[in-house]
Amino acid sequence: MTDLYQSQRAMRRMRKAAMDRRLIAILDVGSTKIACLVLRLEGPELGAPEDGLGRMAGQATFRVIGAASTRSRGVRFGEIDAMQEAERAIRTAVQAAQKMAGQRVDHVIACFSGGRPRSYGLAGEVPLSEGTVSEADIARALAACDVPDIGQGREVLHAQPVNFALDHRSGLSDPRGQIGNRLSVDMHLLSVEASAIQNLLYCIQRCDLELAGLASSPYVAGIASLVEDEQELGAACIDMGGGATGISIFMKKHMIYADAVRLGGDHVTLDIAKGLQVSQAQAERIKTRHGGVIATGVDDRELIECGGDSGDWDRDRRRVSRAELIGIMRPRVEEILEEVRARLDAAEFEHLPSRAIVLTGGASQIPGLDGLVARILGQHVRLGRPLRVRGLPQSATGPDYAAAVGLCLFAAHPQDEWWDFDIPAERYAGRSLRKALKWFRDNW
Amino acid sequence: MQPLMLSPALRAVDPQPQRPRDPAPSRLSYRMHRLWLTPLYRALLRVGLPAFALAFVGGLWLVDEGRRSGLVERLTELRRDLEERPEFMVTLLTVEGASVELAAQIRAALAVELPASSFALDLEALRQKVAAMSGVAQAEVLIRPGGILALRVTERVPAIVWRGPEGLWLLDREGHRVAPIASRLDRPDLGLVAGAGAEAAVPEALALYAAAEPVAPRLRGLVRMGERRWDVVLDRGQRILLPERGAVAALERVMALALAEDMLARDVIVIDMRNQARPTLRLAPAALEELRRMRGQPAGATSG
Structure with a gap:
């Protein structure tokens, strides 16, 4: 446990250094995209009063000055799979965000959803x-x-x-x-898993950055997309990403459970690609433009052009109805939700006073998903978007940026963790002088 | 799986199909970009390096002695050209507020060679030179457009004549010398003071002259005695000895006596007012004799 203390405290020190320099980067390492935001912290003297959270729930203390995202490479199931590729993708995102911010950042707070939490x-x-x-x-x-x-x-x-x-x-x-x-x-x-952390750490170090904090992506997505009442009364945030679906349950403003299902939007895309015999890029395009999970009568008549992109334009042209597409997508989405259901049951979610379910993440944008979720998971379903943060570009306000925005809030107002408290003196061998002083103070 | 370790030589033999360009920056370009975003480095490169390059090139050029002297020469020539433009030349000296003699004196004393460049004229030194001249109370010097060096002078007004060790001088109200004169008769309208330290007490002398207005025709002058008090000298050898303090009041007292009892017309040589409580008269010997005779005292006897 002591090395855990050491490493986490080292990260805390790093975060403090970043706070002093008023500049910190946020890195959301996802399976679909890698997003990097650069925050300028404006300190407590601007806006926030001494006690409490202050203006705009404490969000006024920072401002996003650089934002960039790039297509993820080398990341699967929210874990780093190919180091070189992932490193390049992180480099791309960080460089673009730095360029937009016009400043060099040295400290980064990262989140990832994999590693079997x-x-x-x-x-x-x-x-x-x-x-x-x-x-x-x-x-x-x-x-x-x-x-x-x-x-x-x-x-x-x-x-x-x-x-x-x-x-x-x-x-x-x-x-x-x-x-x-x-x-x-x-x-x-x-x-x-320690290997997931180590891989990420290695990639970040290869980019000449210092890791100033690590967070689990379901947790930070929950911070961003659950409103205060939901966090207080009990709610589950389901962050449907590309490679993994994160689940976090909040109660009394604390996370009490987190888990991740190793299924996500990429699997839906793969199903479409396999089912319709098209390329992955085209399957992704078809999914985002025509996707859905609840079929109606009109969907039989809506035909979607899909060619195999094989160069044989005359022969390789097919049309599928939207109902067929939904027929491919729905089982996979149901499978994901069943998995989520199993995890929620394991966490005894049904015993919470308010069983609100908030969907975020890129895959939550499938039309009709809230209806399907209501059937599988429970009645109180809401599509959540992250809070508005100052300076965030319009393109980064969608539900797919929930984890990144949550990480911003996490960076500005981290929760007390175990290692923020001092180690008790009897457990700490190196501080005999302090012990002696304590003995003096107690006995004299 | 894509080939991971394909050597460039092999790739040349078996060229791969053209793959889309990798959008990721190389490690080197990423590092350069970060270095470029470092504020200190950036400032150094954007300001420091050009400044250094300029200084270096300039230094290289100036290493040669001939070039350096040539540069200095050109600069001085440029400066001279600029200074000697007709716009900056001063051609005329005017003196305002001074009498003809004083103006002539000032011109002679200044001895400015005109035309001269206005850069070459030291106006403050000129002003001090003029202000130091006797007969000038205040002086202003300025260059007017049109190349005119204008001197505005406030002349000292002579108020009294002083017979000093260097001859006769005219003094103004404060006792500053204005001009020497050859003869007392040149300025019969002004009073005369004499004696050591007389020039230092001119204001008091003027007040005494004002107080002695009733006997003005008989007044010869004032004599400073022992650098501390005044004697008023009238004709017929009469003297009024005034105290050190309250001289004007004592003189006014004497004037009142003179008006009321016609004292000064009598045969009195000295009216001693030095002791305020006991004014003393000294009669002329004949008058004393006469007084004694009138009192029926024998001649030669003294009293009191």
């Missing part, structure tokens, strides 16, 4: 030595959590305290300064 709920409890809860007590409580066996070759990506309880009172968001005897904490821990 897995959620764990942790609980820890400590007796309080003094009457009131201090930050050191919280750190001790966090340290007292039993860490489950997350498996070989996996790393912790997020470890966020989601709930504090003091004696019999539960649901505290900030117990500091309160009086009690026992402090217990619930923590949500998200682990991903």
